[in-house]
Amino acid sequence: MGFPPVSSTKYEVDESKDVSEMTLDEYKRYLCNKISDLPVSDSARLNTHGVLILKEEAFVSMQKDPAYEKKIMNMLRKGFQTQYPFYSPNIGYQVIGGSEKECYGEGVPMKSSSAGVYGREKSxxxxxxxxxxxxxxxxxxxxxxxxxxxxxxxxxxxxxxxxxxxxxx
Incomplete structure (x- = not known):
């Protein structure tokens, strides 16, 4: 899944069903729909590129524990809504595991023509x-x-x- 999602993706799923009644595949589609509907700031939409990786264990844990799902959704919402100063371009990844300890990610600034402070390029x-x-x-x-x-x-x-x-x- 793109990080952040730049367009809303709609997988076919019966959202009227309770999450506990869904199969794992249905829940995956349901969760991906929810993530793609999260609001994304203009600076993140234009200048952040990366990938969001949801491990199989993450889907299982979130389906069983609504509090964990809520925590992950809030974390993603906060990350997607971040306003980056000067619209500085960056690239990153986020891995969501079966528990908070298994979640990690990183974002790094990309070289830009105005910054020139990263890598070996002179400022x-x-x-x-x-x-x-x-x-x-x-x-x-x-x-x-x-x-x-x-x-x-x-x-x-x-x-x-x-x-x-x-x-x-």
Whole structure:
């Protein structure tokens, strides 16, 4: 199942039945329908990508224990409704097991063009500093080249006028 669900999925199931009367397959469809109906924040819908894994034991435990189902649904609802600052992209996964101790997940930020702080890429500030330093160095090289060219032109003019020979004598 997508994490978070970006569209509502409707599996065919008789929702008028009590959960305890459903077969495990019916309950799986019922629960997937409930999860896909959870509200998702705009930032999560646009920038969070991942997978939600519900283990077989999770379905069995939630079908037998409505309190566990409620706890898992509240956890997922809270996660799906999270507003991510600056709509920062991230990727993650969530595994739901037969008990709370068997539930785990992780979300990590993805590299973005503006952040540049993850991995080996230089941050925007470091790239800016390097560019300024390169421009400054280029300006110094150009200035030195102009000065050398002026000095060479002055020496050529002196040689042409003959002053150069007089200074050597």
């Amino acid at each position: 925007w500030w470091n790239r800016r500093h390097d560019n300024l330093q390169n421009n400054l160095d280029a300006g110094r090289r150009e200035s030195l080249a102009r000065r050398l060219e002026r000095n060479r032109a002055d020496r050529l003019q002196e040689r042409a006028s003959g002053r150069h020979i007089d200074q050597c004598l």
